[in-house]
Amino acid sequence: MKLPSALIAGVLALCGCAHTAPTVPKVAEVDIPRFMGDWYVIAHIPSFPEREAYNAIESYSLREDGRIQTLFRYRRGSFDAPVRTMEPVGTVRAGTGNAVWGMQFVWPIQAEYVISHLDPDYTLTIVARSKRDYAWIMARTPTISDAAYADAVQRLRDMGYRIDELRKVPQRWPETASGSAP
Numbered sequence: 001m002k003l004p005s006a007l008i009a010g011v012l013a014l015c016g017c018a019h020t021a022p023t024v025p026k027v028a029e030v031d032i033p034r035f036m037g038d039w040y041v042i043a044h045i046p047s048f049p050e051r052e053a054y055n056a057i058e059s060y061s062l063r064e065d066g067r068i069q070t071l072f073r074y075r076r077g078s079f080d081a082p083v084r085t086m087e088p089v090g091t092v093r094a095g096t097g098n099a100v101w102g103m104q105f106v107w108p109i110q111a112e113y114v115i116s117h118l119d120p121d122y123t124l125t126i127v128a129r130s131k132r133d134y135a136w137i138m139a140r141t142p143t144i145s146d147a148a149y150a151d152a153v154q155r156l157r158d159m160g161y162r163i164d165e166l167r168k169v170p171q172r173w174p175e176t177a178s179g180s181a182p
């Protein structure tokens with residue numbers, strides 16, 4: 001079966017875009033084992049599935065093949081909604097200090113995922129994208145101080161994000177609806 005050249009060119013263009021240098025800042029170095037674990041989504045400029053997320057948590061675990069298994073769990077529309085999940089796989093890009101990943105939801109496309117800020121104690125992070133279409137402020141706890149939140153928002157603003165698109169993710173723990181906490 002011969003594939004149309006336009007289809008081949010389109011797939012190659014998408015794959016090629018995934019490996020260009022990011023235009024948002026990245027941290028110098030990420031200690032991958034230390035970064036693993038649960039991160040509560042404090043606020044985001046959401047992708048379509050996340051736009052009504054409640055109790056959103058991104059969990060990372062290192063796979064034997066060196067890639068990063070991700071479990072994104074959330075409730076859509078309310079604290080009482082059923083738990084939904086997505087399970088993309090991250091691939092750390094060589095030469096980036098472990099701060100740039102390709103996040104694969106559908107083969108062969110890997111979405112850019114840039115760790116743009118990471119507190120020295122690994123308690124707060126900002127993940128951004130060069131397209132400035134999505135962003136995530138995440139923490140190891142379901143809430144952060146107003147000052148930490150304001151600082152994270154200013155960092156996104158300084159990167160060129162439209163802050164009016166930022167949505168605080170409602171978090172309420174412990175969960176009382178069906179489904180379990182992380």
